[in-house]
Structure formats: C-alpha cells, structure tokens
Amino acid sequence: MHPLQEYQLLESRRQFLGRGKNALGWAAMTSLLGNQWGAAEGLPQTLPHFPAKAKHVIYLHMVGGPSQMDLYDYKPQMDAYYDKDLPDSVRNGQRLTGMTSGQARFPIAPSKFKFTQHGKCGMWVSELLPETAKCVDDMAFIRSMHTEAINHEPAICHMQTGNMVTGRPCIGSWISYGLGSLNNNLPTFVVLVAEPTNKEQIQAISGRLWSSGYLSSEHAGVSFRSGGDPILYINNPPGVSPEMRRKQLDGLQAMNRMTSAATGDPETHTRIQQFEMAYRMQASVPELTAVTNEPESTYKLYGEAARKPGSFAYSALLARRLVERGTRFVQVYLNNWDHHGNLPNRMKDQCKDVDQACAGLINDLKARGLFDETLIIWGGEFGRTIYSQGGLTKETYGRDHHPRCFTMWMAGGGTKGGSIYGETDEFSYNIVKDPVHVRDFHATILQLLGINHERFTYRYQGLDQRLTGVEQAHILKALIA
Numbered sequence: 001m002h003p004l005q006e007y008q009l010l011e012s013r014r015q016f017l018g019r020g021k022n023a024l025g026w027a028a029m030t031s032l033l034g035n036q037w038g039a040a041e042g043l044p045q046t047l048p049h050f051p052a053k054a055k056h057v058i059y060l061h062m063v064g065g066p067s068q069m070d071l072y073d074y075k076p077q078m079d080a081y082y083d084k085d086l087p088d089s090v091r092n093g094q095r096l097t098g099m100t101s102g103q104a105r106f107p108i109a110p111s112k113f114k115f116t117q118h119g120k121c122g123m124w125v126s127e128l129l130p131e132t133a134k135c136v137d138d139m140a141f142i143r144s145m146h147t148e149a150i151n152h153e154p155a156i157c158h159m160q161t162g163n164m165v166t167g168r169p170c171i172g173s174w175i176s177y178g179l180g181s182l183n184n185n186l187p188t189f190v191v192l193v194a195e196p197t198n199k200e201q202i203q204a205i206s207g208r209l210w211s212s213g214y215l216s217s218e219h220a221g222v223s224f225r226s227g228g229d230p231i232l233y234i235n236n237p238p239g240v241s242p243e244m245r246r247k248q249l250d251g252l253q254a255m256n257r258m259t260s261a262a263t264g265d266p267e268t269h270t271r272i273q274q275f276e277m278a279y280r281m282q283a284s285v286p287e288l289t290a291v292t293n294e295p296e297s298t299y300k301l302y303g304e305a306a307r308k309p310g311s312f313a314y315s316a317l318l319a320r321r322l323v324e325r326g327t328r329f330v331q332v333y334l335n336n337w338d339h340h341g342n343l344p345n346r347m348k349d350q351c352k353d354v355d356q357a358c359a360g361l362i363n364d365l366k367a368r369g370l371f372d373e374t375l376i377i378w379g380g381e382f383g384r385t386i387y388s389q390g391g392l393t394k395e396t397y398g399r400d401h402h403p404r405c406f407t408m409w410m411a412g413g414g415t416k417g418g419s420i421y422g423e424t425d426e427f428s429y430n431i432v433k434d435p436v437h438v439r440d441f442h443a444t445i446l447q448l449l450g451i452n453h454e455r456f457t458y459r460y461q462g463l464d465q466r467l468t469g470v471e472q473a474h475i476l477k478a479l480i481a
Contacts, residue, residue, distance in 0.1 A: 047178045048450025053414020053480070054375040055182065056323040057175065057445070058330045060316075060358070062350075063156065063203050064337030067384035067399050068407040069428040070111045070347055073143050074124035077426045078110035078386065082394075086387045090427050097150055099340060099389060100400040106387035108427070109397035112344055121418035128351035131359035138362055138371075140415040140479040144422025144431045147382055147403045147438050152203055152338070155381035155403065160209050162442055162467045169213035169458075171442065172329040174467045176219040177212075177458070178451060183326030185284035187222035190327050192319065194312040195226055196336040198349035205333050214460045216266055221331060224318070226310025230289050242282075288321055301360035305353070313357035320364050323374050337380055340389050341398035362411055375413025375448055382406055386427045405431050408441070414448045416481045436476065443473035448480065 069075050086106040100106070114127045119136040149155035154164035161168040169177070172189040181188040191210045196202075210221030224230040260268040291306070291314065298317065299306055306313035312334050319330040334353065339346055358378065365371040383406025384399035391397075405424045411417065423433040443453040446467065453473060457464035 047456070049452040049455060050450050052448070052450030053372075054412070054448045055373040056328060056330070056370075057172075057375045057377065057413070057449070058316075058319045058323060058332065058361070059172070059377045060332045060334070060354075060379075061156075061159070062337045062354075062378070062380040063205060063333050063335045064152070064201070064339070065155070065380040065382045065384060065401060065406065066337045066350075067111075067339060067343060067347065068143070068405065068424075069384070069386060070113055070343070071126045071129065071351075072124070072141060072407040072409075073405075073424055073428045074115040075111070075386070075426060075428050076115075078108060081108040081427075082110055083107045083392060086427065086429075090425070090429050092430075094404065095150065097401050100385070100387075103389070106385075107392045108386055109388035109392050109399070112394065112397075113347075119418060121420060123418075123420055126351075128347060129355045131356045132354075135359050135362050135411070137418040138366075139409045139411045139417060140419040140421070141407065141409045142421050142436050142441070142476070142479070143405070143407045143424060144433065144435050145379070145383075145406045145408050145438075145441065146431060146435055149382065150401050150403050152381065152401075153206075155401075156209060158438055159379075159381045161213070162439060162469055166208055167211075167213055168465075169215045169219065169467075170210050170221070170331075171445065171467060172210060172221050172331050173212040173215050173219040174456070175329050175449065177215050178456060179328060179449065181326070182328055183284075186288065186322065186325055186327050188327065189219065189221045189329045189331070190322055191221040191223040191331045192315040192333070193223065193226065194315040194332060194334045194353075195310040196312070196334055196350065197353055198336055198346050200336065200342065200346055201338050201340065202335050203338055205335060209333075210331060214465070215458060221329075224289075226314075230285055284325075288325060289318065291317055291321070298364070301356075301364050303356040303360065306357065306360075312353045313360070316357040316361045317364075320361060320368075320370075323365075323370060324368065339384065339399055342396055343398050344396055365412060371412040373413065375415065375445065376411040377408070377445070378410075379408030380406065383428075386429055402429070404429060410479065414481055416479055419479050421476065421479055437473070439468045439471060439473040440476060443468050444476045444479065447475045 084107065086108055115124045116127070117123065118125050118133040121137055123136040123141060125133040125136065147155055147158055149158050149164050157166055158164045160170045176188040193205055207223065210223065212220040256268050259265070294317070302313045302317050305311045306317045308314055315332045319332055322330050336346065337350060361376065362371065365374050383402040385402045389398040389400045405428060421434055422431065422436060424430065425432050446453045446456060453466065453468045457466050
C-alpha cells in the first residue's frame with residue numbers, strides 16, 4: 001500500500017477534522033478576498049523597494065526599561081528638586097503602575113551620576129558609559145521615544161512586533177520574510193539571550209517575542225543557547241554517520257513532499273527547508289561559535305567578558321560574526337534593567353556589561369567595513385520615572401515604569417552619526433519636541449533597509465497586515481544620512 005494511503009487509513013478523528021478545516025478555511029478566504037481568490041495569500045513582494053542603506057540589523061534590546069535620566073537624558077535642574085514632590089502639572093493625571101499608584105507622595109530622585117559632554121555633537125553621557133561615550137559621533141540618539149504600554153509584556157511585544165497583543169510577527173521575522181537570506185548555511189534571523197552579571201530582578205523573556213506569528217514559521221527567530229550545544233539536537237546522535245543522516249533526510253524529504261502535494265500545507269514545505277538548514281548548520285555553526293579563534297585584539301575591543309559564553313560581550317561578538325557571515329537580523333536580549341529599587345548599584349553592573357561591548361561592536365564593524373551596512377539598535381521597551389519608587393536617599397533610589405519618554409540610539413546602517421533628536425521637559429517626564437512613536441521607529445528601520453513600510457504588507461484574514469499598523473507612521477528623515 002502507498003505510504004500516504006496507509007497514513008490516511010490510520011489517521012485519528014482529530015487528524016481527519018484537522019485536514020477538513022482547510023476546506024472551510026479556503027471557503028472563508030475566498031469570501032474575504034472576493035475577486036482575488038486565485039492569488040496566493042502572503043506572497044512575498046519584490047524587495048527592496050529602493051536602494052537600501054543597511055543589509056543587516058543587530059538589535060540590542062535592554063529588557064526592563066533602562067533609566068533614561070541616569071544614562072543619556074541629562075537633567076541637572078533636578079538636583080534642586082531632591083525629595084520634593086513631582087508637581088501635579090507635570091504628571092497631569094498620567095496613569096501609574098500598581099507598584100507606585102498607592103504611594104502617599106512622589107519624591108523626585110535626581111540621578112546620582114555625573115554627566116559629561118562628548119564628541120563634536122556634544123551629547124551628554126553618564127559616567128557609567130565611558131567607552132560608549134567615545135562613539136557618540138557614530139550614533140544617532142532619540143530622546144523622545146514613547147509608547148502606550150506601561151507594563152513589560154505588552155511593552156516589549158509592542159516594541160518587537162508593533163502591537164501590544166501577542167501573536168503578531170516580530171520585526172526580525174518581517175525582515176526575514178521581506179529580504180530573505182544572505183547565507184543559506186545559517187538562519188536569516190538569530191536570537192541571543194545574554195546573561196546579566198546582576199540578577200536581582202529578572203524579567204521573563206518569552207520565545208513568542210521572536211515568533212513569526214501569521215508568517216510562515218521558517219521566518220521565526222532561531223535561538224542560540226548560551227551554554228553547551230548552541231542549538232539543541234542539531235548534531236547527529238552517537239552511531240549516526242553523516243552519510244546515514246543524509247540518507248535519512250532524503251527519505252523524510254520524499255515523504256514530506258508527498259504530504260505537501262496531497263494537502264497543500266505550506267508548513268510541510270517549511271519543515272523540508274528547516275531539516276535541510278539543520279543539516280547545513282552542522283558544519284557552519286561550530287565554525288561560527290569558535291570565538292576562541294579570535295585574535296587578542298578582539299578581546300581588547302569587547303573586553304575580557306567576551307571570552308565567557310552567554311555574557312553580553314560574548315553575544316555582541318557573536319552578533320558581529322553572524323552578520324559577517326551573512327545573517328540578516330540578530331536580536332540580542334539583556335535582562336535586569338527593571339530597576340524598581342537599588343538602582344544605583346544595579347545600574348553599575350548593567351552598564352559594565354554593555355559599555356565596552358557596545359563600543360567594541362561599533363569599532364569592530366567599522367574596522368571590517370561592515371558598519372555602513374549594519375544597523376545597530378540599542379534600547380528598552382519604555383523609560384523610568386523621575387520620582388522614586390519606595391524609599392529615597394542620596395545613595396539609593398528606585399524608579400517605576402514610564403512610557404511617556406525614553407531614550408534609544410542607532411548606529412551605522414545609513415544613520416546620521418552625531419544626531420540628537422527630540423527633547424523632554426526638565427523632569428524627563430514629558431516630551432516637548434519631536435515625539436517618536438514605536439511605529440515611527442519601525443518605519444525608519446524599514447526605510448533604512450530599502451522598504452516602504454506602507455507597501456510592505458502580508459494578506460492575512462482578509463486584511464493587508466503591516467508591521468507599522470494602520471495609523472500614520474513618520475520616517476525620521478533627520479536621522480538618515
């Protein structure tokens with residue numbers, strides 16, 4: 001008996017109904033699409049729409065929300081406001097999280113860190129980031145980012161997918177879908193979760209953040225582990241030779257092709273591709289992760305922490321090695337920026353983790369001729385409040401979530417180095433000039449990659465879905481070289 005016929009005879013009721021839903025789905029889709037019923041849903045468009053400035057993206061997401069006024073948004077006027085209540089006219093009825101909404105007062109906590117101007121652009125940078133400060137003329141700062149989300153899960157989801165509701169494709173998946181791969185032996189979209197030195201308050205980092213959502217699952221991020229095998233189950237088990245594995249995959253591929261022909265399920269085609277990618281990665285991943293082969297000059301750039309697998313410095317170095325080999329999008333997460341208490345001490349650890357590594361990444365890419373084609377992004381999902389959460393002393397304080405304003409920066413990839421965009425009020429609480437919404441930020445990233453965000457759509461459930469959503473998004477032309 002033909003293997004596929006045998007499978008259909010043995011299938012369960014659940015499997016039969018699962019196959020049957022495709023017919024209902026097709027009928028529903030034809031009613032939604034009208035005269036477009038014959039068009040393939042979600043067919044990739046001809047991209048880029050215009051010459052791109054960037055080919056790769058390295059997105060360094062600081063999970064938890066870094067405090068902008070302790071790093072990049074210098075507010076010296078606040079020294080005179082120490083322990084005074086935040087004026088009602090500044091707060092203006094803004095909603096608060098449950099962590100501070102019950103406080104009797106909102107005492108202002110000026111940053112205890114010194115700031116100095118750097119570079120030709122004169123950007124003020126905290127003493128916590130001495131190495132990064134040397135690179136300000138290569139960086140484009142946005143001090144007026146804002147979002148609607150006030151808690152971590154919806155805020156991170158918003159920053160990563162353009163929507164606070166989970167289930168949408170993340171930006172890495174959108175770019176994988178639109179631009180495709182530059183190296184068939186490595187994933188187009190790779191995720192690295194770095195381990196912070198300080199672990200006082202770790203936020204959950206869910207795999208759905210690098211989900212492909214309604215896009216084909218081949219566009220989901222491939223997560224590399226910080227210890228042991230970078231990718232689980234990629235290596236052959238003991239006793240299985242490469243020749244035996246190749247024969248096994250050929251047989252499995254033949255069966256999957258029969259299933260694909262019979263059911264038309266696009267995920268079966270994805271499964272074939274992913275098995276083949278895994279086979280090719282058996283040779284490419286060990287070479288990629290052999291960072292011990294790097295010269296000593298590399299560790300002088302990134303710091304000694306780059307020798308430790310899983311550290312942020314190691315992840316930054318691995319990100320460079322990935323884009324050097326053609327990976328399109330590298331997402332790096334670093335936890336523990338959620339500083340509700342003990343901010344000064346915890347901030348020192350966090351900045352030590354990222355400072356030299358970020359500067360090293362910029363200078364390394366420049367030395368290798370990759371800086372102009374690689375867009376680096378640094379930032380969190382929201383900012384922090386100028387008022388203290390809990391107790392306040394000259395030595396320690398905490399800060400609550402603050403969606404109204406926060407700072408991010410970009411470097412390379414066609415951005416205008418030495419740019420400083422947007423302003424906040426003297427309390428770093430409200431934006432007073434050039435507000436930048438998350439969708440504006442996403443539209444600008446796509447623009448740098450040669451993509452018109454309004455034309456970059458995917459037909460799903462009868463709608464032309466976009467990363468930037470349906471509201472108007474503005475490209476930050478002032479930050480583009």
